[in-house]
Amino acid sequence: xxxxxxxxxxxxxxxxxxxxxxxxxxxxxxxxxxxxxxxxxxxxxxxxxxxxxxxxxxxxxxxxxxxxxxxxxxxxxxxxxxxxxxxxxxxxxxxxxxxxxxxxxx
Numbered sequence: 001x002x003x004x005x006x007x008x009x010x011x012x013x014x015x016x017x018x019x020x021x022x023x024x025x026x027x028x029x030x031x032x033x034x035x036x037x038x039x040x041x042x043x044x045x046x047x048x049x050x051x052x053x054x055x056x057x058x059x060x061x062x063x064x065x066x067x068x069x070x071x072x073x074x075x076x077x078x079x080x081x082x083x084x085x086x087x088x089x090x091x092x093x094x095x096x097x098x099x100x101x102x103x104x105x106x
Contacts, residue, residue: 005105006072008080011063011097026090027064034068041068054094069103
């Protein structure tokens with residue numbers, strides 16, 4: 001029986017919604033927490049730029065992509081649903097963009 005895996009990708013903002021810079025320690029703490037929970041966790045250092053709207057306010061984002069590959073089981077999905085809420089508070093965001101994708105590890 002083979003194990004199914006899923007990649008969780010998280011876009012973490014470089015700025016809080018009020019424009020202040022996010023302290024680098026928050027990115028480090030996020031990676032450490034994911035590593036402790038799942039083992040390897042990765043972060044891309046390139047900046048991902050985007051725009052989005054909340055109510056009538058338009059926001060311009062600069063984000064970092066964090067990703068981790070985990071076993072595709074309900075417990076891991078539940079972890080990420082809770083983790084998203086925690087990240088929203090830590091990064092002082094209305095929302096955090098988090099996606100998951102099935103992957104085939106060769």
